[in-house]
Amino acid sequence: MAEVSCRKVIKEYDGGVQAVKGIDLDIADHEFVVLVGPSGCGKSTTLRMIAGLEEITSGEIWIAGDVVNDVPPRDRDIAMVFQNYALYPHMSVFDNMAFGLKLRKFPRDEIKRRVDEAARILDLVPLLERKPRALSGGQRQRVAMGRAIVRNPKVFLFDEPLSNLDAKLRVQMRTEIKKVHQTVRTTTIYVTHDQIEAMTLADRVVVMNGGHIEQVGTPQELYHHPATRFVAGFIGSPAMNFLPCRVQDAANGNLAVKVTDSIVLPVPPARADRYAKYKDKSMILGLRPEHLFEYHEQGKPGWTRVDLPVDVVEPMGMETMVHFFVDGVPVCARVDPATHAEPNEMLPLTADLNQMHLMHPETGQVV
Amino acid sequence: MSTSVATAGRRAPTTAHKHSLHRSRMWALWGSYIALGVFVIMFLIPPFYTLMTSLKSSAEISAQTGSPWIVHHPTLANFWYLITYPNFQRYYLNSIIVTVLTVAVSMVISVLAAFSLSRMGFWGSQTLSTGVFLTYLVPSSLLFIPLFQIVGWLGLINNFWCLVLLYPTLAVPFCTWIMIGYFSSIPKELDEAALIDGAGYLQILWKIFIPVAMPGIIAATIFAFTVAWGQFLYPLAYLYTSNQMVLTVGIISDLIRGDVFQWGKIMAACLLASLPPILIYAFLMDYYVAGLTAGATKG
Numbered sequence A: 001m002a003e004v005s006c007r008k009v010i011k012e013y014d015g016g017v018q019a020v021k022g023i024d025l026d027i028a029d030h031e032f033v034v035l036v037g038p039s040g041c042g043k044s045t046t047l048r049m050i051a052g053l054e055e056i057t058s059g060e061i062w063i064a065g066d067v068v069n070d071v072p073p074r075d076r077d078i079a080m081v082f083q084n085y086a087l088y089p090h091m092s093v094f095d096n097m098a099f100g101l102k103l104r105k106f107p108r109d110e111i112k113r114r115v116d117e118a119a120r121i122l123d124l125v126p127l128l129e130r131k132p133r134a135l136s137g138g139q140r141q142r143v144a145m146g147r148a149i150v151r152n153p154k155v156f157l158f159d160e161p162l163s164n165l166d167a168k169l170r171v172q173m174r175t176e177i178k179k180v181h182q183t184v185r186t187t188t189i190y191v192t193h194d195q196i197e198a199m200t201l202a203d204r205v206v207v208m209n210g211g212h213i214e215q216v217g218t219p220q221e222l223y224h225h226p227a228t229r230f231v232a233g234f235i236g237s238p239a240m241n242f243l244p245c246r247v248q249d250a251a252n253g254n255l256a257v258k259v260t261d262s263i264v265l266p267v268p269p270a271r272a273d274r275y276a277k278y279k280d281k282s283m284i285l286g287l288r289p290e291h292l293f294e295y296h297e298q299g300k301p302g303w304t305r306v307d308l309p310v311d312v313v314e315p316m317g318m319e320t321m322v323h324f325f326v327d328g329v330p331v332c333a334r335v336d337p338a339t340h341a342e343p344n345e346m347l348p349l350t351a352d353l354n355q356m357h358l359m360h361p362e363t364g365q366v367v
Numbered sequence B: 001m002s003t004s005v006a007t008a009g010r011r012a013p014t015t016a017h018k019h020s021l022h023r024s025r026m027w028a029l030w031g032s033y034i035a036l037g038v039f040v041i042m043f044l045i046p047p048f049y050t051l052m053t054s055l056k057s058s059a060e061i062s063a064q065t066g067s068p069w070i071v072h073h074p075t076l077a078n079f080w081y082l083i084t085y086p087n088f089q090r091y092y093l094n095s096i097i098v099t100v101l102t103v104a105v106s107m108v109i110s111v112l113a114a115f116s117l118s119r120m121g122f123w124g125s126q127t128l129s130t131g132v133f134l135t136y137l138v139p140s141s142l143l144f145i146p147l148f149q150i151v152g153w154l155g156l157i158n159n160f161w162c163l164v165l166l167y168p169t170l171a172v173p174f175c176t177w178i179m180i181g182y183f184s185s186i187p188k189e190l191d192e193a194a195l196i197d198g199a200g201y202l203q204i205l206w207k208i209f210i211p212v213a214m215p216g217i218i219a220a221t222i223f224a225f226t227v228a229w230g231q232f233l234y235p236l237a238y239l240y241t242s243n244q245m246v247l248t249v250g251i252i253s254d255l256i257r258g259d260v261f262q263w264g265k266i267m268a269a270c271l272l273a274s275l276p277p278i279l280i281y282a283f284l285m286d287y288y289v290a291g292l293t294a295g296a297t298k299g
Helices: A043-051 A093-103 A108-122 A137-150 A167-184 A195-201 A219-224 A229-234 A269-276 B002-054 B058-063 B077-083 B086-119 B125-137 B140-153 B161-185 B188-197 B201-212 B214-230 B233-238 B247-255 B263-289
Strands: A004-012 A018-027 A032-036 A058-063 A078-081 A155-159 A187-192 A204-209 A212-217 A241-249 A255-258 A264-266 A282-287 A292-294 A303-315 A320-326 A329-335 A346-352 A357-359
Touching: A004 A043, A018 A043, A018 A212, A032 A043, A032 A195, A043 A058, A043 A078, A043 A155, A043 A187, A043 A204, A078 A137, A078 B188, A093 A108, A093 A137, A093 B188, A108 A137, A108 A167, A137 A167, A167 A195, A187 A195, A195 A219, A204 A219, A204 A229, A212 A219, A212 A229, A229 A241, A229 A282, A229 A357, A241 A329, A255 A269, A264 A303, A329 A346, B002 B263, B058 B263, B077 B086, B077 B263, B086 B125, B086 B161, B086 B201, B086 B214, B086 B247, B086 B263, B125 B161, B140 B161, B140 B233, B161 B214, B161 B233, B188 B201, B201 B214, B214 B263, B233 B247, B247 B263
Parallel strands: A032 A187, A032 A204, A078 A155, A155 A187, A292 A329
Antiparallel strands: A004 A018, A004 A058, A204 A212, A241 A255, A241 A282, A255 A264, A282 A357, A292 A346, A303 A320, A303 A346, A320 A329
């Protein structure tokens, strides 16, 4: 069990390409941290540097109070689960899990005790004698996790462990990973490009983009208070709507954001102070699809009616996604399936402006 | 109406397609059988003729009456002569010593070389890999004269130990090349997993790479064995007394006296000499074909 820290960690490849551009990150003991971001954002490189599989160009990595920059992977006391499982094909499930312990010269009965314990947690007991090729994808993934658990390391590292599984199994394994972490409480760093995986698993999520950390926070913080337009757009599915707008005075003396001539949205009083200094400036309005829904006669404070021409209707069962275009910008709303929406007709909607975000168009910072 | 027309129009080509598919498959099968039949006959006639001749007495061979393909008075005399002939026993033993040592030396060198070239990624490893392959392209007939100088300088002329030194130069490049291919096909995550599990490079090689690349190792072993067992030019050039000779040169120098070819004994010796390769191929082939990497990563 241990805390992990990155101090100004930079990874530069031959040819001067910087994959990781100075990362500062502190991970507490027992914490489950997920690094999430699009392909090439440096999340896997960061994980591999923590594992010791990739050299650090500059900066420091600390594990359990020691700088490990020059410590080889085997002496870092970490365990890693790979995307493609990386099971030893010629060894049985038992031997795969026992390999690390055998190399570390553990006594035979201790190895057996630990492997049996891990197999019990992961429901692998009937498969211990099988070879990896006789296992399904989900079973292989569990063996890979078992191999990590038996070592009882200071830190677990997961590198996109569920990407190779089909959608149903992925959800199932996600729950299992969470369950395992609740049981063993080992500090865990988990890399994924799937924001739903990140949100469901993490104590804290680290959103990365272009070798930088965009924001670190709990899933709820990232969802409700994104720091940048990138985070706002990356977290949440379907993605947040972004509309160019202008902050101006409303007729009643309050503040409003003008999206088009016909769409002028009053800013809730609670936010007026914060947005006042952006008056007469061009900004970006961010509103999640779930905060744009069917029109209710009995509104709440901060709710505003908006009428938009329907482009496409996507019924999902428990909800219906309706797509619109506002001045050529695509907008999505999440409405009750009972709502009658027909393409090319106007649909009255409620915009919950208590949940709005205003972003600077150049810096992308949420204000 | 339009529907029925559309359906009819669609169905006709499907049937024709099926029919032609069946026919083309049939032709392909016939073609394969004929080609394979020709190959089988071409490859099996010489060993069959060898076997027939080896079972004949010298008198029957020289009589030249009747069909040469049939043995009228089969005899094992040729085989018995060779088995009890001390020179032949000597050649056989020398061949075994030379081959076993060549295979062992070649495999140790090429497995270590291939592992470092394919996995350790040091400066110049790419160029070295290409270099290894280029060495293989140099024909042995071009090398035996300069090698004669070296062998002479080492004082190993007419000593079968020189072959243990020379054969690896033929076997190692190709074996290394095969092994680089096999090792490269092992996913990188496998060594990374082993590194994190606590293995050093030698442990990764010994406990992961060698077992996983066993089909490749067997392929390379068969190649090294074939080179060492069947090489003719080097022993012909460097060995000249019976006690040092290996089978390939021993058979022709001992059983061809002047212009007298003892065909029955030569053929029997050839058959006896081909026993080890046949046994090795037969036993290792299944293992050689079996893929061991299945299940390592997502299939």
